[in-house]
Amino acid sequence: MTADAAMERINLILAHAWMVRQFLKHADEVQEDEEMLDVHRMIFDYARAVEPSYQRRDAAEYVRRARGKLSKLRKVAEFFAANYQRVSDHTNFQMAAISLKFVVQQIDEVLTQVQAPAPAPQEGAASDPDAGV
Secondary structure, eight states: OOHHHHHHHHHHHHHHHHHHHHHHHHOGGGTTOHHHHHHHHHHHHHHHHHHHHHHHTOHHHHHHHHHHHHHHHHHHHHHHHHHGGGTOOOHHHHHHHHHHHHHHHHHHHHHHHOOOOOOOOOTTOOSSTTTTO
16 A cells, blocks of 8 residues: 555544544543543544644655554553443443544554555665666
8 A cells, every 4th residue: 555545544544533532522421530531632632643744745754643643542542442431331432432443453454554665765876776887
């Protein structure tokens, strides 16, 4: 998968994470729980970290940032899945936990498929491999 295709795919996946964020941000049940508030804040941070590169259409930077922040997003997704019942066992919370874990899984799968960019040619290097022979 090219970096451009990965950027577009991850951007679509992030729309799902954004809906989880909106649900948690406005859920009365989590307003008094700092650890739970960190979940929607981290989703926000992840989306905002990649947004400028998406707007510039800089796929290489987007992928780099998406990789760099994924461990933090994974951490809050795992935390939320393991702990949402302490605030509510309602179906909305169950589905939000499943959805957020799935988002992380999908982003991870996309990132593992991204082709490494070709290394930039070094200055002064001959473009013909037989040039020095």
